[in-house]
Amino acid sequence: MVAPYTKKRFGNNNKFKKKTENTSGEEQVIRVRTPRDKEVLGTVTQRLGGSRMNVACFDGKTRIVRIPGRLKKSLWVREGDTVLVEPWEFGGDAKGDIVWKYNPTQVQWLRQRGLIKKTAELEEF
DSSP: OOOOTTTOOOOOGGGGGOOOOTTOOOOOOOOOOOOOOOOEEEEEEEEEETEEEEETHHHHHHHEOOOOOOTTTTTTOOOEEEEEEEESSSSSSEEEEEEEOHHHHHHHHHHHHHHSSSSSHTEEE
């Protein structure tokens, strides 16, 4: 006899995974957000806790940035990720907000366009 509140699971759970492969052989268009106005690209160097982290920005400054509340649930940032930082108007050299996180394909596109310096040059600061 089966307990009344147990559920049996049928089928496989892979039906919800989307296929991202391009089978037609065409090149996909990659849309990448580039820095506007005061925004700066940077690499996360250390997570500090409380949605704050150290970011080595490509303008030569190290900032303590935070993930704003509107992005906190949807944006997972780890060390080594490339992010787009918007410096604060007050104390902009030391603090800022993360606006965007780039995936590896977008980082490769930014390197090809010359917007991201090589990591060997980043180790200077």
